[in-house]
Amino acid sequence: MGRKPELPGQVEWAWAWQEQAACAAVDTRLFFHPAGERGRTFEEREEAAKRVCAGCPVLAQCREYALRCAEEYGVWGGLTEGERGDVLRRRREAAHAPQPARAA
Ligand code: SF4
Numbered sequence: 001m002g003r004k005p006e007l008p009g010q011v012e013w014a015w016a017w018q019e020q021a022a023c024a025a026v027d028t029r030l031f032f033h034p035a036g037e038r039g040r041t042f043e044e045r046e047e048a049a050k051r052v053c054a055g056c057p058v059l060a061q062c063r064e065y066a067l068r069c070a071e072e073y074g075v076w077g078g079l080t081e082g083e084r085g086d087v088l089r090r091r092r093e094a095a096h097a098p099q100p101a102r103a104a
Contacts, residue, residue: 014065022056023049032074046080053078067091 018024023031031049033042053059053075063077066084073081 017058017061017065020056020058021062022052022058026052031076046075049075050078050080 030045030052033045037045053062056062056078059077061077063079065071066076066079067087070088071081071084076084079087
């Protein structure tokens with residue numbers, strides 16, 4: 001008898017939160033800028049997306065998902081791509097910062 005193929009582990013944690021997403025009823029174009037969008041139009045669209053996120057019951061899960069997956073584009077968890085880059089940079093710096101000496 002042949003060996004059963006390996007199945008991936010349970011991955012529900014990675015997406016189950018999306019069922020409660022406030023943006024499920026919103027046009028996804030609000031969260032991703034079209035090519036060439038700039039200036040006030042760009043800023044106003046991002047701010048509108050962030051307002052949707054602010055009232056979302058799964059903001060924390062969404063934000064962490066986007067950070068773990070290094071989502072490159074769009075507003076996720078109330079953070080723009082640039083803001084997520086800042087968070088990831090701070091996390092990397094904190095992980096490599098020298099630890100204080102422990103008292104003996
Ligand atoms: S935090 Fe924002 S992007 Fe994430 S699921 Fe909620 S509304 Fe959508």
